[in-house]
Amino acid sequence: MRKDSRETRELILNSALELFLEKSYSHTSTNDIRKKAGNLSRGGLYYFFPKKEDILEALPEFLFKDSLPMDYILDDEKLNTIEKIRKLLYEEHKAIKNSSRGLLFYKLMSSPEFLMLFVNNLSVNTVPTYYQLILKGNADGSMKVKSPLYTAEVLPLLLNVWFNPTFFNQSSDDVDERIVYLENLLIDMGIPLLDDRLKDVLKQTWLLAKSE
Secondary structure (H helix, E strand, C coil), X not given: CCHHHHHXXXXXXXXHHHHHHHHCCCCCCHHHHHHHCCCCCHHHHHHXXXXXXXXXXXXXHHHCCCCCCHHHHHCCCCCCHHHHHHHHHHHHHHHHHCCHHHHHHXXXXXXXXXXXXXXXXXXXXXXXXXXXXXXXXXXXXXXXXXXXXXXXXXXXXXXHHHCCCXXXXXXXXXXXXXXHXXXXXXXXXXXXXXXXXXXXXXXXHHHHHHHC
């Protein structure tokens, strides 16, 4: 993609993101987005995003574009499977922590439309990936998961919804207890995932998102 095209696309996404957070997705029109993006023409907007739903679907990748590519980690033969998942999560949360745009992910989760899109994306993309990783983890001995498919379905919900300060009226005082609970729960599931480095970045990201 040419630089000017990439910049226009990012301008649209940034404008839409601000409006979705300010007015909500349902109360934001494509005309609002065009005006926010510097009175972009209808053709200019529709060239990149024919429908408003297309903008919403593009936001997760846009928010996490600074994280280390997944394939780079998954192809690292020096790591066993649990180490690969641990590194994936660490790099993802480090990117969120170091980017004000990434932290907006947590705020967007309060939008019913974005939450539905996100959970659907987990079902279609994340769950199959976790399922295959869990099978490999069982095979290489880094995991001992009794129900790989159900665990693959639950794991991303735990990490992205339950451990999200947007939900459950969470206070800043209970983040340490949540991390301990999550660590023990994952061990019981056969996934000894949380090391000190990952726990630290999870806590930092959670506290930053809570303070936004």
